[in-house]
Amino acid sequence: MSNIVIITDTSCDLPEDVLKDLPIIRLKMPVSLKDNPDQDISDLNIKDFYEKMRKGEIMPVTSQVPVNVFMNCFEDIRKEGKKGIVLGLSSKLTGSYQSALLAKETVKAEHVNVIDTKCASLGTGLVVLKAAKMAQEGRDFDEISREIEFYAHHMEHIFTVDDLEFLKRGGRISGAQAFIGGLLNIKPILHMVDGAIFPLEKVRGKKNVVKRMVEIAAERGKNLENQFIGISHGDNEELALELADAMKKEFNIKEIIISWIGPVIGAHSGPGTVALFFQNA
Structure with a gap:
């Protein structure tokens, strides 16, 4: 079993059946209402979500994965003796990349590599999927990080x-x-x-x-x-x-x-x- 896990977020849009049995940790990126920031709607039925948007019933807004969520994740995998590669939404579209870098610096997570995929949606998902399969194949940490950055940027x-x-x-x-x-x-x-x-x-x-x-x-x-x-x-x-x-x-x-x-x-x-x-x- 690989000691490498791939850390991503809910913007990757990978189907649940694809995520199954892969070394992937998916962190929640908050989705709320513009007029009610405290109401989390990220778990709303997806068809209902779009129907409500069409009717103008909701105006959803998003925010980045919090720094403390990354910190807790990095500490958890450290305790398990694992290394992590963070592959999330493009830094041009979210502050999550900066949050991950700050978390890495705060907890001195040398066992974690944070990569700016410059991708979104299933583009990120395909990068995450490839990295997870490489980890399953037993490829080493530096090799996966190097190859997956090239893959993401193309x-x-x-x-x-x-x-x-x-x-x-x-x-x-x-x-x-x-x-x-x-x-x-x-x-x-x-x-x-x-x-x-x-x-x-x-x-x-x-x-x-x-x-x-x-x-x-x-x-x-x-x-x-x-x-x-x-x-x-x-x-x-x-x-x-x-x-x-x-x-x-x-x-x-x-x-x-x-x-x-x-x-x-x-x-x-x-x-x-x-x-x-x-x-x-």
Whole structure:
């Protein structure tokens, strides 16, 4: 049994059945209501979560994993004689990375390595999954840390949203970009650059979104047929499955994980989002 555990948070959007039996610790990233910060809604049924967002009944906000939660986690694995690799949400999108660094310094956790994945949602999840499997294979701490940082920093995030207003509210894009995206049935395609969200291009109509996302995968991906591909969605399973079928048909993909976008990411991306994750190197 490996003495290495992978520490992540609930923004990774890995399905429960995938997490099972893997050396992964998933810390809770708080999700609450803007008008009631003390009301934790992170465990709200995910379909209800998106339905309430659509109806304007809730305006969720997120916060970072607290420093003391990281400290307790680091101390717990130290007592168990284990080492930990922290792989969480991009530092450009949350303060959790800084919280983990502060916790490491506070408890002098030399047995812990904190890596800025520069990823989000199932992009982080695929990184966590690969690291956990490497640990299971008996790979050593330094080797996993080195390889997984390269893997994380070559993870493509290509996604589309139904309403750019949610990203605007969270400060992820400007108001002008949100306004333009809502005109004339234009569907925005966005991507991550160095851990931050940027508009990539605009496509007219939903039908062309899947086609263009597959084309971008062809332009940027490397050996896609041998990769573990990720697709996540915010209550838009129909489009997610359509994208999965198109990827399989175009690239003979063998393994695809399809997951819901959880409340942490969904609070900012909103209902209807569909995202594609793959390696570019």
